[in-house]
Structures are given as structure tokens and as C-alpha cells.
Amino acid sequence: MDLSTSGFALLALVAVIVLLLIYIAAGSGKSKRNAILIVGRSGTGENKSVGKTALLKQLKNSEQPKYGLLPSLVVNSAEITVNGKPVRVMDVPGMVPSLLEDLLDRAKGIIFMVDSSEIRDHARRDAEILHDVLTQGSIMKEKIPMLIFCNKSDLIASSSPDVSLGIRDLRREGCGDAVKTYLERELQLIRSSAVNAVETAGGTKQKQKEFLGFEEEVFRFEHVPNKLTFASGSVIKGNIDPVQKFMAETTA
Amino acid sequence: MIYQFCIFDRGGMVLWMGKFEQLTKVSGSPMDLLVRSVLLEDRAGATNFACRDYLMEWKFANEYGLIFAVLYSRIYKAHYAGQLLENVKTEFLSQYGETIKGGNYDKLDLSPFSSTFRIIWKRVEAASNAKPQEATPVEQRKVVKPITETPVLAKPIGRTDQAQPVIEKKEQPFSFGNDAPTAPDAQAPRASQKMTKDDLLKKIMARKNKGKSNEPQSAAPEAPVKREKTKRLPSENKSITKAAMGALDHSTGGAEDEEEQQVERVRQQFMEAPASDYDLIPADESELNDDTVAEVQDDSKVMSFFKGLAGIKELTKEDLAPALQKLQDQLVGKNVAVNIAEQLCNSVGASLEGIKPGSFSSVSRLVRSAMTDALTRLLTPKQSIDILSQAKSVKKNEKRPFVVVFCGVNGVGKSTSLAKVCFYLQQQGLVVHLAACDTFRSGAVEQLRTHARCLKAELHEQGYNKDAASVAKYAITTAAKSNADVVLIDTAGRMQDNEPLMRSLAKLISVNSPDRIFFVGEALVGNDAVDQLTKFDSAISTLAPPQSVPRHVDGIILTKFDTIDDKVGAAVSMVYATGQPIVFVGVGQTYMDLRKVNSKALVNALLK
Numbered sequence: 108m109d110l111s112t113s114g115f116a117l118l119a120l121v122a123v124i125v126l127l128l129i130y131i132a133a134g135s136g137k138s139k140r141n142a143i144l145i146v147g148r149s150g151t152g153e154n155k156s157v158g159k160t161a162l163l164k165q166l167k168n169s170e171q172p173k174y175g176l177l178p179s180l181v182v183n184s185a186e187i188t189v190n191g192k193p194v195r196v197m198d199v200p201g202m203v204p205s206l207l208e209d210l211l212d213r214a215k216g217i218i219f220m221v222d223s224s225e226i227r228d229h230a231r232r233d234a235e236i237l238h239d240v241l242t243q244g245s246i247m248k249e250k251i252p253m254l255i256f257c258n259k260s261d262l263i264a265s266s267s268p269d270v271s272l273g274i275r276d277l278r279r280e281g282c283g284d285a286v287k288t289y290l291e292r293e294l295q296l297i298r299s300s301a302v303n304a305v306e307t308a309g310g311t312k313q314k315q316k317e318f319l320g321f322e323e324e325v326f327r328f329e330h331v332p333n334k335l336t337f338a339s340g341s342v343i344k345g346n347i348d349p350v351q352k353f354m355a356e357t358t359a
Numbered sequence: 360m361i362y363q364f365c366i367f368d369r370g371g372m373v374l375w376m377g378k379f380e381q382l383t384k385v386s387g388s389p390m391d392l393l394v395r396s397v398l399l400e401d402r403a404g405a406t407n408f409a410c411r412d413y414l415m416e417w418k419f420a421n422e423y424g425l426i427f428a429v430l431y432s433r434i435y436k437a438h439y440a441g442q443l444l445e446n447v448k449t450e451f452l453s454q455y456g457e458t459i460k461g462g463n464y465d466k467l468d469l470s471p472f473s474s475t476f477r478i479i480w481k482r483v484e485a486a487s488n489a490k491p492q493e494a495t496p497v498e499q500r501k502v503v504k505p506i507t508e509t510p511v512l513a514k515p516i517g518r519t520d521q522a523q524p525v526i527e528k529k530e531q532p533f534s535f536g537n538d539a540p541t542a543p544d545a546q547a548p549r550a551s552q553k554m555t556k557d558d559l560l561k562k563i564m565a566r567k568n569k570g571k572s573n574e575p576q577s578a579a580p581e582a583p584v585k586r587e588k589t590k591r592l593p594s595e596n597k598s599i600t601k602a603a604m605g606a607l608d609h610s611t612g613g614a615e616d617e618e619e620q621q622v623e624r625v626r627q628q629f630m631e632a633p634a635s636d637y638d639l640i641p642a643d644e645s646e647l648n649d650d651t652v653a654e655v656q657d658d659s660k661v662m663s664f665f666k667g668l669a670g671i672k673e674l675t676k677e678d679l680a681p682a683l684q685k686l687q688d689q690l691v692g693k694n695v696a697v698n699i700a701e702q703l704c705n706s707v708g709a710s711l712e713g714i715k716p717g718s719f720s721s722v723s724r725l726v727r728s729a730m731t732d733a734l735t736r737l738l739t740p741k742q743s744i745d746i747l748s749q750a751k752s753v754k755k756n757e758k759r760p761f762v763v764v765f766c767g768v769n770g771v772g773k774s775t776s777l778a779k780v781c782f783y784l785q786q787q788g789l790v791v792h793l794a795a796c797d798t799f800r801s802g803a804v805e806q807l808r809t810h811a812r813c814l815k816a817e818l819h820e821q822g823y824n825k826d827a828a829s830v831a832k833y834a835i836t837t838a839a840k841s842n843a844d845v846v847l848i849d850t851a852g853r854m855q856d857n858e859p860l861m862r863s864l865a866k867l868i869s870v871n872s873p874d875r876i877f878f879v880g881e882a883l884v885g886n887d888a889v890d891q892l893t894k895f896d897s898a899i900s901t902l903a904p905p906q907s908v909p910r911h912v913d914g915i916i917l918t919k920f921d922t923i924d925d926k927v928g929a930a931v932s933m934v935y936a937t938g939q940p941i942v943f944v945g946v947g948q949t950y951m952d953l954r955k956v957n958s959k960a961l962v963n964a965l966l967k
């Protein structure tokens with residue numbers, strides 16, 4: 108046995124051990140909440156997505172990809188350093204909702220993104236996803252903190268005041284408040300039909316869904332046990348301070 | 360003429376893009392559409408994609424997680440597009456492949472690639488111009504075989520099983536929301552789309568049912584065909600599958616007390632009989648759960664390091680073929696339409712080619728896991744299917760009833776499904792009105808009246824031989840006045856090839872602009888499912904009166920789901936054919952037997 112083969116054998120041994128460690132880490136990672144998820148709807152071809160991947164790239168590189176973005180087909184994941192500590196951040200593609208369910212178990216914090224310039228037209232879809240996020244798994248039970256980040260504030264500021272009522276509302280009330288009102292209204296409708304939904308064939312093993320809020324009262328975000336923060340900003344303009352603040356709080 | 364060339368990763372980042380001509384008349388970006396409607400929905404087995412006046416082609420570099428795509432004019436076709444993709448891919452990977460495998464390429468400055476691209480482009484273009492065939496217009500062009508080392512990419516119209524070097528096997532071009540690439544007449548896009556779709560379907564039908572009649576029959580073989588009932592419309596097939604429904608037919612012109620008896624009988628059957636305890640038993644889910652891990656585009660270099668170390672060779676088409684064939688047979692065995700099973704497998708194959716399998720995974724495991732992902736993606740609704748809250752929202756915000764049209768071929772259980780949905784919505788406290796717009800089949804109105812009485816729902820009817828569109832219009836107006844929450848519209852069953860009837864359905868829809876159009880189909884149908892659904896879908900938009908807003912089927916109800924055991928393939932075929940979700944399945948005879956489906960359970964049933 109010459110030096111190179113024994114070197115290789117050693118390397119292989121190390122590789123096997125490391126692989127084993129990774130395997131164990133991944134196995135126990137099922138129950139371990141170690142990632143911050145970026146969640147939100149995708150666009151439909153005519154209108155644009157909320158900007159999840161844009162946010163992740165901004166966090167990672169402090170700039171936007173030179174040639175732009177297309178809809179994501181897979182989860183984007185990156186390690187971001189917050190206060191000297193590395194945090195895994197995952198951007199869940201809006202077009203592949205089937206991925207969300209499993210990833211929610213890994214969330215120690217959730218950044219839920221909406222496009223505040225189009226909240227009026229898309230509040231329903233936004234609210235549906237938000238409802239899924241809150242009621243699936245143990246997000247509410249474990250009080251996973253959530254930031255509702257109202258992106259694209261740049262588009263609101265630049266639009267002329269008479270464009271549409273929705274935009275004027277947003278400017279007067281501040282993104283957070285208007286978005287909150289729209290989402291509350293839709294969530295009220297969604298949760299009542301969610302409890303009364305028809306049974307699901309083959310759903311016996313489906314994760315139990317929680318009821319959102321209090322049954323006797325009209326839904327308010329205050330009824331959610333989690334710490335919810337509403338904030339607005341613009342990924343494109345690099346204005347993501349609320350996100351950084353949220354990540355710092357969550358990892359602390 | 361090339362408009363755009365784009366290199367992007369599966370996470371959605373564009374690494375490099377060249378724009379060469381101004382795009383006109385495109386809302387949204389065509390590349391965006393390509394990702395959403397081809398790559399995401401696993402139609403990547405097709406070779407090109409049409410979007411208005413443009414065609415797109417693409418190529419995967421799976422080991423690098425990259426996709427190369429080119430957009431060019433349909434009229435001034437870039438026949439060399441496939442070759443261009445190939446050459447650019449090779450050159451790009453040789454320059455940047457290693458860096459990209461390393462994972463951290465976000466900040467890689469790729470602007471220098473622009474000049475490299477121009478050189479490759481000019482070279483490929485020159486090589487293709489050297490051949491006289493290129494001057495011929497698209498329509499008249501014959502299939503050109505690759506000659507030199509820079510073969511001309513010919514786009515055969517139809518299938519060719521001939522293996523072409525370099526270029527991937529060419530399949531039927533796939534078109535979405537617009538006319539097919541080979542259509543000669545750009546002025547009438549919808550019509551020509553229909554034509555090519557039909558051609559495609561005919562071809563499939565011909566191939567699969569060689570001995571059988573060309574006219575698709577939707578009724579189950581055991582269903583009684585009632586010819587004597589056809590007096591109103593001789594060409595219509597009057598099959599009614601449920602004995603109860605058959606019994607209802609006889610109520611035409613029956614005396615009052617006889618009608619009472621009918622109501623009583625139906626009440627017993629639909630309300631008092633024990634509800635089905637149907638459940639689709641999911642197999643062990645443990646295998647499904649670890650799949651997400653494979654979907655993560657991780658920036659860590661660990662995995663690629665070990666893959667490199669293991670020195671495993673990249674998967675080729677040949678490596679994948681046996682496993683894919685096996686999987687395709689299995690899907691067909693579960694009643695997935697043959698051409699769709701094939702397309703799905705092609706797409707999954709395309710997404711795996713060039714990948715180095717991890718040391719512990721066999722090819723067949725890899726293929727199955729990729730298919731699991733693909734099917735889960737496909738069957739998980741991308742938009743909400745919760746009609747209850749949608750109905751409430753419309754009522755609350757727009758102060759009008761929520762309108763749903765039920766359509767489908769004869770005897771699939773349209774009226775029964777409608778009654779079930781009515782019951783469900785009533786249970787949630789909504790006021791539901793029914794509209795009897797099946798003004799063709801004798802007995803249809805009475806059948807619905809009986810359901811309405813059982814359910815204590817208001818029925819709007821005007822007897823037979825009336826214009827269905829205006830019956831519906833009147834029903835909606837009246838229901839709105841009496842403050843109803845929902846109007847469910849029953850329409851006549853019709854064969855998908857009966858143009859006059861399809862035209863009248865299109866009219867009903869365009870006149871009344873319903874909130875939802877549900878297609879009701881049987882879970883038993885196999886290859887025919889796609890034909891029915893695609894023809895209904897295209898008829899609704901193409902046969903509508905001019906200037907009306909184009910509509911599509913936007914939800915599917917599958918009936919008789921309890922009778923198919925684990926052969927749930929029709930669900931896949933139908934969702935794949937339209938991209939629309941399964942809203943409900945019917946699992947028995949009573950009003951309670953309405954269910955949603957769990958996509959994971961479906962996938963399990965398909966792949967177990």
C-alpha cells in the first residue's frame with residue numbers, strides 16, 4: 108500500500124464519518140427548528156410575485172442579481188450571518204405549495220411577504236397561505252414568531268395619488284395597517300369555511316389543523332398567540348431593516 | 360429571429376440574459392410563463408412552447424441545476440435554436456461550470472459572456488444559413504436531417520422515433536394558452552390551437568384504440584343507454600348511470616302524488632341511506648417526507664464535494680429509460696392516460712439526465728422520488744379550492760350571488776354532484792338556488808326539481824326547449840333579488856364533439872359570466888378523460904360569441920371515486936390536461952358523499 112492509496116483510504120474514512128454525522132443531523136433536524144422561512148404567494152404571469160427570492164438575495168449579497176429573477180422551482184437556501192451567528196434562511200417557492208407543509212416543522216421564525224402595491228387584488232390568496240402557515244403543524248402552539256413584511260413600498264410612494272382607492276388608503280394608513288385590515292377580513296372568511304370544509308379523502312393522516320382565533324369573535328390578529336410584527340419596506344431599494352431586526356430578535 | 364436568451368437556475372436567479380429585439384404584445388415575461396406553465400407543471404418532456412408570436416426552446420443542465428432557454432419569432436423561425444442552446448450550454452459550462460458547482464455564484468460577473476454568446480450565435484447561424492432549406496417558410500418545410508457537426512434543428516410535425524444525435528428526441532410541440540407553433544394561420548390563434556390539439560388527441564386515440572370506434576364514448580359500458588328518450592335531440596347519448604336517475608325520468612308528466620313518491624324515494628336514497636365510509640387509504644407516508652430535502656437548492660458545498668469524491672458517473676438517457684418505462688407502465692396501470700403518463704415520464708427523465716446519483720440511491724429510487732415530487736406538485740392546488748369562503752366573499756363584497764356552472768358529458772353525475780354541493784353549502788348556512796338549464800333531456804328538470812324539494816332549495820326552471828343561457832340569466836337575476844348566496848346551474852350533458860351543443864354552453868357561460876365553471880367527469884374514464892376535458896375547455900373559449908372574455912374550466916369534480924379502488928389516474932390526467940384542480944370527488948350515493956382529495960394520498964395510491 109503506497110502513500111496515495113492509504114491517503115485516499117483515510118480520506119474515505121473521514122468522508123464516511125462526516126456523512127454519517129450529516130445523516131444524523133438531518134435525521135434529528137426533523138424536530139429541530141433551525142431555519143427562518145420566507146413565505147408568500149407567487150405571481151401569475153401577468154402580475155409579479157411578492158419578492159421572496161429577491162429578499163433572500165438581498166440578505167445574502169446586499170444587492171439584487173444583475174439579470175433579475177424568474178419564478179423559483181425549488182427552495183433557495185442560504186446561511187446568513189446575524190450578529191455574528193449563522194442562520195439558515197429558506198425561500199419557499201410560491202408555485203410549489205406542497206413544499207411548505209414539511210418545511211414548517213423546521214421554522215423558528217417566519218417572514219410572510221405580501222406585495223403592498225397589489226394587496227387589494229391579492230389579499231385572498233395571501234390570506235389563504237397565511238392561514239395554512241398559521242394553522243398547520245404547531246406554528247401557533249409553539250408560538251413561532253412571524254414578520255408580515257409588506258414589500259414594494261417603492262411602488263406605492265411613486266404612484267400618483269388618484270390611481271386607485273387602495274393605494275391612497277395605503278399611503279394614508281401606512282402599509283401595515285391597510286394590509287392588516289385586508290388580511291383580517293379574508294382570514295375571517297377562510298377560517299370559518301376551513302372548519303366546515305368537507306372531509307378529505309385519504310386525509311386521515313393529514314396533520315391536524317388548528318382553529319385560527321376565537322370562534323365566538325370576529326377574527327383579529329391580536330387573537331393569534333404568536334408574536335406578529337407588521338412592517339413595510341422595499342427589497343429593491345435595499346430597505347429591509349425590519350427583516351434584519353426580526354432575524355436578530357429571532358436568533359438571539 | 361432571436362429575441363432573448365436566458366440562463367437561469369432552478370431557484371429562479373437569472374445568471375445571464377441577452378435581449379436582442381424589442382418584444383411586442385407580451386404581457387408579463389415569456390420566460391416567466393415558460394417556468395410557470397412548462398417547467399413547473401412537468402411538461403418539460405415537450406420540446407418547445409408557444410407564447411403568442413414567440414416560440415421557446417430550452418435545455419437542462421441538471422448537474423449544475425441550470426436551465427438554458429431561448430425565445431424566438433414564430434414567423435421568422437430560428438431553426439438553429441436547438442443547436443444554439445447546445446453550443447452555448449457546452450461553452451458556458453466549460454467556462455463557468457466548476458464555479459457554479461461550487462455553489463456560490465451569485466456575485467459571479469457574467470457580462471463578459473455576452474461577447475462569447477455573440478460569437479457562438481453568429482457561427483451557428485452561418486452554418487444554418489449555408490443550407491437552402493432554411494429559406495422555406497415554416498409550413499412547407501420538410502423534416503431536415505442533421506448533416507454536419509452543426510446540424511440544423513428541424514422541428515418535425517408530429518412524432519419521430521428516429522434518434523437524432525446531439526438534439527434530444529423531438530416530441531409533439533407543447534402549446535399553452537395560445538396557438539400551436541406549427542399553426543400556419545397566425546390570425547386565428549384559438550382555432551388553430553384547437554386544431555393541433557385535436558390532431559394530437561386523434562393521433563393518440565388512433566394509436567391506443569386501434570380496433571375501437573373513433574368516436575369517444577364516455578358512458579361506462581354497463582350503463583343502460585336509453586334510446587327511447589332521445590326524441591328531443593336524436594344525436595345525444597342519453598345514458599344515465601344511476602338507477603335512481605333512471606327512475607326520475609319516468610316522472611315526466613306524472614301526477615302530483617306520484618311526484619311526492621319520487622321525492623320520498625330520492626330523500627330515502629340520498630339523505631337517509633348511510634353515507635359512504637369511503638376512504639382512500641394512504642400507504643406509509645414515511646417515504647414521501649424526506650423528499651423535500653432533495654428540492655433544496657443549497658449553497659453548501661458539502662454535497663457536491665462528496666459527489667465529486669465518489670466519482671459516480673452522470674446519468675444518461677439510457678440509464679434512466681428502464682426505470683422510467685416501468686414507472687410509465689405503472690401509471691398507465693393506475694388509469695393515467697397513456698400520453699400523459701408518457702409526458703410525465705419524459706419530463707421527469709429530462710430533469711434527471713446528467714445528475715450524479717448519490718452513492719446510496721439507485722436509479723429507480725431516484726426516478727420514483729422525482730416522480731413523487733412531480734405528481735405532488737401537479738396535484739397540489741396552486742389556487743384555493745375553497746368555494747365556501749369564495750362564495751361568502753363575493754356575497755359580502757359584491758352583494759350578489761356566487762354563480763357556479765356544472766358541465767360535462769352525459770350521465771357522469773352532474774345533477775347529483777350539483778345536489779351534493781348544494782347540500783354542503785346549505786349545511787354551512789348559505790342560501791342556495793338551483794337553475795335547471797338542462798332544457799334538452801326529458802326528465803332533467805323533474806330530476807332537479809326532486810332534488811330541490813329534498814334539499815328545500817329554490818329551483819328556477821322554465822321547462823324544456825328554452826334557451827339555456829336565458830334560463831340561467833333569469834335564474835341569477837331572480838336569485839339576486841331574493842338575496843340568495845349561491846346559484847348552481849345545471850346544464851345539459853353533451854358529448855365533447857357535438858359542436859352546436861358546445862356552442863350553446865359557451866354562450867351560456869359568456870352571457871352569465873359565472874364565478875366558477877366546474878367540469879364533472881367520471882373517475883373511471885381513462886384516455887377519454889383528457890379528450891373530454893380539453894375539448895370542453897377549448898370549446899368554452901373558442902366557441903364563445905365574439906368579444907366575450909375567454910373562459911376556461913376552473914375546477915374538476917370527479918364522480919364515482921369510490922368505485923375505482925386505487926386506480927386514481929383520471930385525477931392526474933385531468934389536472935395535467937388543464938392545470939385546474941380537483942375541487943371535489945363524489946364517493947357514494949348520498950348527499951353527504953362529497954370529499955376533497957388529499958394530494959399526498961393520491962400520489963401514494965399512484966406509486967405504491
Ligand SMILES: Nc1nc2c(ncn2[C@@H]2O[C@H](COP(=O)(O)OP(=O)(O)OP(=O)(O)O)[C@@H](O)[C@H]2O)c(=O)[nH]1
Pocket residue numbers: 147148149150155156157158159160161162175176177178179180199200201202258259260261262340341342343344371
Ligand atoms: N418594485 C419592486 N419590485 C420588487 C421588490 N422586491 C422584489 N421585486 C420584484 O418582484 C419580482 C418577483 O420577485 P421574486 O423574488 O422572484 O419573487 P418570489 O416571491 O421569489 O416568487 P416565486 O419564486 O415565484 O414564489 C422580481 O422581478 C423582483 O425584482 C420591491 O421591493 N419593489
Ligand SMILES: [Mg+2]
Pocket residue numbers: 159160161177178179198200201370371
Ligand atoms: Mg422565488
